[in-house]
Amino acid sequence: DVDEAILLGDRVFVMTAQPGRIKAEIPIEMPRPRHVEATTSDVFIDYKRQIHALIKTEAQKAVEHG
Structure with a gap:
């Protein structure tokens, strides 16, 4: 949950779809x-x-590349 990560965390990491x-x-x-x-x-x-925005970009890449 993005809201929870921002509220509770000191850092948020966004990962690539694959790998x-x-x-x-x-x-x-x-x-x-x-x-x-x-x-x-x-x-x-x-x-x-x-x-x-970062998550959306990765989701779009995943859809495009199957």
């Missing part, structure tokens, strides 16, 4: 403690967009 390698490491630079309210902040939403 499974690390595509990106995103350091989560948000102050702690983090509460559910943080999920509506601009910084949180930017992280979420960035991670979803």
Whole structure:
């Protein structure tokens, strides 16, 4: 869950579809403690967009290459 990874983690790793390698490491630079309210902040939403874009790219590659 991307939201949970951002909320609880210090870093989020996005992997390639095939072979499974690390595509990106995103350091989560948000102050702690983090509460559910943080999920509506601009910084949180930017992280979420960035991670979803990386995942989408890999999903599209997987579909194209079977």
